Amino acid sequence: MSIVAVGSVAFDSIATPFGRVDDVLGGSATFFSLAASYFTQVRIVAVVGDDFTAEHEYVLKKRGVDTRGIERAKGKTFRWGGQYLDNPNEAKTNFTELNVFEKFQPQIPVEYMDSKFLFLGNIHPSLQAAVKLEMDKVRLTGGDTMNFWINGTRAELLDTLKLINVLLINDAEAKMLAGEHNLPRAANKVLAMGPQALVIKHGEYGATIFFREGAFGLGSHPFRAPALPIEEVKDPTGAGDSFAGGFMGYIASQEELNREVLKRALFYGGVMGSFAVERFGTERLQNLTREEIDARFQVFRELTHLE
Amino acid sequence: MSIVAVGSVAFDSIATPFGRVDDVLGGSATFFSLAASYFTQVRIVAVVGDDFTAEHEYVLKKRGVDTRGIERAKGKTFRWGGQYLDNPNEAKTNFTELNVFEKFQPQIPVEYMDSKFLFLGNIHPSLQAAVKLEMDKVRLTGGDTMNFWINGTRAELLDTLKLINVLLINDAEAKMLAGEHNLPRAANKVLAMGPQALVIKHGEYGATIFFREGAFGLGSHPFRAPALPIEEVKDPTGAGDSFAGGFMGYIASQEELNREVLKRALFYGGVMGSFAVERFGTERLQNLTREEIDARFQVFRELTHLE
Numbered sequence: 001m002s003i004v005a006v007g008s009v010a011f012d013s014i015a016t017p018f019g020r021v022d023d024v025l026g027g028s029a030t031f032f033s034l035a036a037s038y039f040t041q042v043r044i045v046a047v048v049g050d051d052f053t054a055e056h057e058y059v060l061k062k063r064g065v066d067t068r069g070i071e072r073a074k075g076k077t078f079r080w081g082g083q084y085l086d087n088p089n090e091a092k093t094n095f096t097e098l099n100v101f102e103k104f105q106p107q108i109p110v111e112y113m114d115s116k117f118l119f120l121g122n123i124h125p126s127l128q129a130a131v132k133l134e135m136d137k138v139r140l141t142g143g144d145t146m147n148f149w150i151n152g153t154r155a156e157l158l159d160t161l162k163l164i165n166v167l168l169i170n171d172a173e174a175k176m177l178a179g180e181h182n183l184p185r186a187a188n189k190v191l192a193m194g195p196q197a198l199v200i201k202h203g204e205y206g207a208t209i210f211f212r213e214g215a216f217g218l219g220s221h222p223f224r225a226p227a228l229p230i231e232e233v234k235d236p237t238g239a240g241d242s243f244a245g246g247f248m249g250y251i252a253s254q255e256e257l258n259r260e261v262l263k264r265a266l267f268y269g270g271v272m273g274s275f276a277v278e279r280f281g282t283e284r285l286q287n288l289t290r291e292e293i294d295a296r297f298q299v300f301r302e303l304t305h306l307e
Numbered sequence: 308m309s310i311v312a313v314g315s316v317a318f319d320s321i322a323t324p325f326g327r328v329d330d331v332l333g334g335s336a337t338f339f340s341l342a343a344s345y346f347t348q349v350r351i352v353a354v355v356g357d358d359f360t361a362e363h364e365y366v367l368k369k370r371g372v373d374t375r376g377i378e379r380a381k382g383k384t385f386r387w388g389g390q391y392l393d394n395p396n397e398a399k400t401n402f403t404e405l406n407v408f409e410k411f412q413p414q415i416p417v418e419y420m421d422s423k424f425l426f427l428g429n430i431h432p433s434l435q436a437a438v439k440l441e442m443d444k445v446r447l448t449g450g451d452t453m454n455f456w457i458n459g460t461r462a463e464l465l466d467t468l469k470l471i472n473v474l475l476i477n478d479a480e481a482k483m484l485a486g487e488h489n490l491p492r493a494a495n496k497v498l499a500m501g502p503q504a505l506v507i508k509h510g511e512y513g514a515t516i517f518f519r520e521g522a523f524g525l526g527s528h529p530f531r532a533p534a535l536p537i538e539e540v541k542d543p544t545g546a547g548d549s550f551a552g553g554f555m556g557y558i559a560s561q562e563e564l565n566r567e568v569l570k571r572a573l574f575y576g577g578v579m580g581s582f583a584v585e586r587f588g589t590e591r592l593q594n595l596t597r598e599e600i601d602a603r604f605q606v607f608r609e610l611t612h613l614e
Contacts, residue, residue: 184536205512
């Protein structure tokens, strides 16, 4: 079933120990959409500027992504520059030019309104809430956020968390949101804010999904998916968004919504994140096959499965 | 089959957000021996001072640990004081009094010489090497080390690494030893120094075992065991040594030495580490049952296993 992805489209300039690229297509909605496109029909909602060409759009269209929700505004597309030269696990931002993204007001095309799945990328929590409230056919909403909104717009974020079924954030964000160092205690506090499930991404160590008691199945045992140790992390940009795309895309492709589906989705999230970092920008995500994805899923499985 | 454990016995003074204790029995060999004692016969080699009483020794004897290798020297036992008040994942050392441990020269009792398994705790690499060379019946040697030896006695450590079959260290130590940020690349460099297998401990994220091509089985795929998210980490002291005890103890209990055994051992390592942190000092490790251990092994398994 189709999923609507709301977020940013950007041009990224990135330096890593393996090289550098300038103004390559990126942004949370781009990585998410490409990753999810291997599992289900994706419908993107984003804003771009005059510098976004048909060639850029074709990167998404080629993967079957519905681009009718890309709004063209006067001005330049969001630009981000960063580097991972000192620490491969943490981006150092060189510059952020919000450009047309600064005034982004997500417009959901009427053709998208029957979608059953929704992913709210990292934008102002009030915009996230407005989209969710508008899309009343949605069965499951996933969402992302970041320290900027956790600190800066906490009240709005707390309102939005009541509308999100599965929140996907990293360790530092979970601890900051909960005001708690211990991960499972932080997870319980976040679940008490609204979501039925919380995915905490641990970067190179994988991810854990915590469930609210009784949500999507019995009990409240967490589940962990490992991440494959990767020798050549060419460019970590977009790994978290690609994780979200694999996770949500797999869920949207399934008939049932239960814990076993969410567990496998966690593995697929890790798989898509691991592909994303193998090349600069979205390059690897543009040229995959479902066979390659499922082969890596098996590798991830064998990575932690005992006989 | 029996395993000889060489390392420290100490009295620890520890403060955590859950309370504080003074002069409780600790030390790498103590945690290791107690953890391993649930799987196999353990023979400890360590040095203590006049302040080590029969009551202290009984903690080990009660678990069936052979204490004939505990040397009594004039003076006080090694003392360590630390706290985890700011960061539950990193000890801040308040004081270190080496005392009798400073001149520790491991003496292997003749009754221990038929042991087939050996664990060399974190002591001077030249002492580790001397023990290993003396014990010529050993089938498999595990070893630990730390930043102090990696930086201070690198040449001696590199010699010792040629004698160790399985090295158990944490992420920071592996990266420091290899001079390499990327974990799998660091692992390959360490394996090229001698060990057939390398266990890298990730704290709350579990551990990964890397194999040299062809060692203990086919191929060179790594394997990961998760760590259980624990809500009440009362005292992280000794978690790594308890991990090593569970890992090595399980291996020593098995007839075969192959990858499947090492993978299960990695899970048992995580299990024993998770018990250790639930109480201050060695309290939890003194009062377990094999049933409790195997029940938690199942929980760890379910934590990452798909149907």
